[in-house]
Amino acid sequence: MSTQPALPPVDEALVRRLVCAQFPEWAGLPVRRFPSGGTVNAMFRLGEELAVRLPLTEGGAGDVPLECAWLPRLAPLLPCPVPEVVAAGKPGEGYPWPWSVGRWLPGRNPEVGTLTRTRLLARDLAEFVRAMRAVELPGAPAAHRGGPLAALDAETREALEWLRRDPEEGVDAAALTALWEEARSLPAWDGPPVWLHADLMPGNLLVDGAGRLSGVIDFGCLGAGDPACDLFPAWNLLPTEARPVFRDAVGVDGATWARGRARTLSQAVIALPYYRRGRNEAMAANARHVIREVLAEG
Secondary structure, three states, X not given: OOOOOOOOOOOHHHHHHHHHHHOHHHOOOOEEEEOOOOOOEEEEEEOOOEXXXXXXXXXXXXXXXXXXXXXXXXXHHOOOOOOOEEEEEOXXXXXXXXXXXXXXXXXXXXXXXXXXXXXHHHHHHHHHHHHHHHOOOOOOOEOOOOOOHHHHHHHHHHHHHHHHOOXXXXXXXHHHHHHHHHHHOOOOOOOOOEEEXXXXXXXXXXXXXXXXXXXXXXXXXXXEEOHHHHOOHHHHOOOHHHHHHXXXXXXXXXXXXXXXXXXXXXXXXXXXXXXXXXXXXXXXXXXXXXHHHHHHHO
């Protein structure tokens, strides 16, 4: 059985060593860690215009070649900036996986409850989702989480049982289970698979000072699958009044919208115990938010 190799400290000193050894033209640029709630990659600013992304897990390491292969082809087809990989790093200095250097994208992650132009943001997000869905590049990989809803059943039920036995969360696990049971009877997507980002979490979105979408990052889950997979922002970010705007602008039928809600719920239910154990409060808080929003809809 393979085991994850022991990592050296993933810090500014490691980034400096890797950059000096592999990209000496940038050796003099300052390095500083960028705070992030993500658990798959560590991000560092390299000067003012570049960013270094180091995977923290073996699974995350596969994102580097995936993005290097597809982002240059997807970027011209999308309505907002996405990461531009300018250099692909190799294992070295005791670090075991590929890593990347990209252009720094300005903006900030949107936070639930702090946005004021949510209807405009809903239209921006819908435009991005529609553009992804319209991509016709051949040879798309299968999107992570892009398969049938039934594939999520076992892990979702396990997480629901955990919530049922955890009084600290105070979640109505019975109501969530009933919603999941209802979702399991939804018709499966029977159309051709479409291109997806497949991980439209608030931490993978950027907004400008006006609260408009200014970039989408972290395409490690990209590929083709059920279009419901890119409806996550309806429940993990947008408030109730902006949700219909997103739905109308993205243009999906009722069954796809219902599958999108079920997929978003499944992701949140699974994420909550995982991030609780990992003490990632930002991700756990977003999972709780999704659960509240879905329960409020009934």
